[in-house]
Amino acid sequence: MAEHKHNDDAVLMTQEGYDKLSTELKQLRSEERYKIARRIEEARSFGDLSENAEYAAAKDDQAKLEGKIQVMEYQLSRAKIIDSASLDNSHVSVGTTVTIMDITHNKEFVYSIVSSEESDPEKGFISSVSPVGRALMNKRVGDEVPVKVPMGIRKLKIRKIRVK
Structure with a gap:
């Protein structure tokens, strides 16, 4: 990412790329977060969380998703659309x-x-x-x-x- 930064830490991006990233971010924030939340709830219903592999896997996936969302939010907040x-x-x-x-x-x-x-x-x-x-x-x-x-x-x- 650092190689194509511009003034003020901008990330150079085409309009198409910006739109695609925005759409993907919206999908992750809504659908993917919802799916993982449901998996966590389902895994909780299995009982003891200390030995619950489904719960641990869902929480791990949730952390990865939130990390990906943060990266995408950062990229979009710094985007400089190429005219x-x-x-x-x-x-x-x-x-x-x-x-x-x-x-x-x-x-x-x-x-x-x-x-x-x-x-x-x-x-x-x-x-x-x-x-x-x-x-x-x-x-x-x-x-x-x-x-x-x-x-x-x-x-x-x-x-x-x-x-x-």
């Missing part, structure tokens, strides 16, 4: 979509550069602080960029940058 109107396609930045050619493997990929909170590599959303995202940041069309990945070094060429 897509202020972006340009002259260089790669959070909020742009990049078409790259993996010269090493002769394959083309399209990635949207997003915050780490919005990252979903399997759907083409990569974090600006991931190895590929970090290597692409502030680069321009035509630039060739070496990227260190777990399987070695890949050479990428930026073919196109667009703003949604």
